[in-house]
Amino acid sequence: MTRPHPSATATAGLAAGQWDVRLWALLCVLAGNMLIDALEVSVAVVALPSIRTDLGLPLTAVQWTMTGFAAGFGGLMLFGARVVSLLGRRRVYLAALLAFAAASLLSALAQEPWLLVATRLVKGFCAALTAPTGLAIISTAFPEGPPRSRALSVYTLFGAVGFTTGLLLSGWLTPYSWRLTFAFPAPVVLLLFALGLRLIPDSDHAGPGGTGPTPAHLKPPRRYDVTGALTFTGALLALVQGVTALPAHGWTDLRSGGALLAAAALLTLFVAVERTTPAPLVRFGALRGGPMLRSALGAACLNGSYLGLLFVLVHQLQTVAGWSPPRCALALAPAAVPLAVTALRSGRLVARFGAPRLIAAGAALPFAGYLLLLRESWPLDYPGLLLPTLLLVGAGFVLSFAALNTQATARLPAAERGAGSGLYQTAVQIGAVLTPALAAALVTAATPAHATAAQAVAACRPALVLVAAIGALGLLVGLGGLTRTAVPRRPPAPPTHSTTGHDHGPDDEDLDLRRP
Numbered sequence: 001m002t003r004p005h006p007s008a009t010a011t012a013g014l015a016a017g018q019w020d021v022r023l024w025a026l027l028c029v030l031a032g033n034m035l036i037d038a039l040e041v042s043v044a045v046v047a048l049p050s051i052r053t054d055l056g057l058p059l060t061a062v063q064w065t066m067t068g069f070a071a072g073f074g075g076l077m078l079f080g081a082r083v084v085s086l087l088g089r090r091r092v093y094l095a096a097l098l099a100f101a102a103a104s105l106l107s108a109l110a111q112e113p114w115l116l117v118a119t120r121l122v123k124g125f126c127a128a129l130t131a132p133t134g135l136a137i138i139s140t141a142f143p144e145g146p147p148r149s150r151a152l153s154v155y156t157l158f159g160a161v162g163f164t165t166g167l168l169l170s171g172w173l174t175p176y177s178w179r180l181t182f183a184f185p186a187p188v189v190l191l192l193f194a195l196g197l198r199l200i201p202d203s204d205h206a207g208p209g210g211t212g213p214t215p216a217h218l219k220p221p222r223r224y225d226v227t228g229a230l231t232f233t234g235a236l237l238a239l240v241q242g243v244t245a246l247p248a249h250g251w252t253d254l255r256s257g258g259a260l261l262a263a264a265a266l267l268t269l270f271v272a273v274e275r276t277t278p279a280p281l282v283r284f285g286a287l288r289g290g291p292m293l294r295s296a297l298g299a300a301c302l303n304g305s306y307l308g309l310l311f312v313l314v315h316q317l318q319t320v321a322g323w324s325p326p327r328c329a330l331a332l333a334p335a336a337v338p339l340a341v342t343a344l345r346s347g348r349l350v351a352r353f354g355a356p357r358l359i360a361a362g363a364a365l366p367f368a369g370y371l372l373l374l375r376e377s378w379p380l381d382y383p384g385l386l387l388p389t390l391l392l393v394g395a396g397f398v399l400s401f402a403a404l405n406t407q408a409t410a411r412l413p414a415a416e417r418g419a420g421s422g423l424y425q426t427a428v429q430i431g432a433v434l435t436p437a438l439a440a441a442l443v444t445a446a447t448p449a450h451a452t453a454a455q456a457v458a459a460c461r462p463a464l465v466l467v468a469a470i471g472a473l474g475l476l477v478g479l480g481g482l483t484r485t486a487v488p489r490r491p492p493a494p495p496t497h498s499t500t501g502h503d504h505g506p507d508d509e510d511l512d513l514r515r516p
Helices: 006-015 021-042 048-055 062-077 077-087 090-107 113-141 146-173 178-183 183-197 227-248 254-276 284-289 289-321 323-351 355-373 384-411 414-446 453-459 462-480
Strands: none
Touching: 006 021, 006 048, 006 453, 021 062, 021 113, 021 146, 021 227, 048 062, 048 113, 048 178, 048 289, 062 077, 062 113, 062 284, 062 289, 062 414, 077 090, 077 113, 077 227, 077 414, 090 113, 090 178, 090 183, 113 414, 146 178, 146 323, 178 183, 178 453, 227 254, 254 453, 289 323, 289 355, 289 384, 289 414, 289 453, 323 355, 323 384, 355 384, 355 462, 414 453, 414 462, 453 462
């Protein structure tokens, strides 16, 4: 027995502008989980010093609570989309919700660092399964036109506010226990699972646009490419391990130099596998297009530099200056709130000014803030240095994040947009994996034993230089786009199913506004 498709019973009401109760409930489930996925990116940030103190971890080890989630999300995103396309949206979505809830509870109970990191990886993989699948379910459950546009707007808004919500919740819960920051999603996700059992339709009964079964010629080949997924994710993890082990063990130790060599070998093997397998996760031809490559690199720089900045600032504000978690969370909010407030207007900005201009301006503002922060010294100057930097970063996201999403797939054929979107989102997460790890290594290497507050702040300068350098790279990429031909506006077209499990249509060009 199959689950009824919501749009099959509500089309008449939707055409009249009325929302069926079942569709409202389905959208609440999907948007609610999108909010959970988005806040998981930031929920660990403010809790890092408390986790470090409780578990007795060095700075290079506690960063795994940030990078572990991003590694699971980005490293397995393309593989997760393949799993969804082969096993079906409903089955995988519901299983991912259960796994996410279980991993949340294990995270909260973890007494060993390895278990905490492992659960963060699992939660990242679950997010890689549910985030794009929720969008695909909307594209089939809601008829094309105003109903689908309205649903996408709600979904977008929940994703955009998730990062801010995670910061504030982390600041509020951490004084009670950092474990609550990882435990609180579990009951919420279990509630979403219970509702999803009744509401999420069988994907086999809704092809593109909710018009019927997926045509056979659009179904992906039945290959998972596990080898490609394992080698790519393994390369990311080995790279982070090698980088963060360098301050303590040097280049010749297996834990550092050996891990870096393993990362290079695994990445080489990944490329070889993807070039030879009949159904690769990555079609490297999609990266040859200028707009796609520039967007992926620009977004990785934007997201990576921001998360690297947050890592350094949390260390300075709490560990060095002694600020409380709530005060720290509120201090960091000015960079996160602007995107949440303006998310639904981002498409209008792109339509009016064009993606290349917004991307260049959106890269210039954070870079200016990073340069300003290089003047930092003890005591910390929040009104004069930190706050202006955070506001400039927030403005940069408002201008460029939706534009980067739009530009990434604008020139790709309809059949390639799903794969291109997956590659783009993977690049965003790679930035979130590498920059905090590098920042942790630089701060650790520059901090003397028994450092004073002034010395501890000064030791953060190499990491801030790294953040500024990544911001500069993003600016160069953005300026390079200004010299190219403007990205053409695509005419409206029906959504197309792709092997990534992400259905793309004219309404979801700037949907992925969460900050992984």
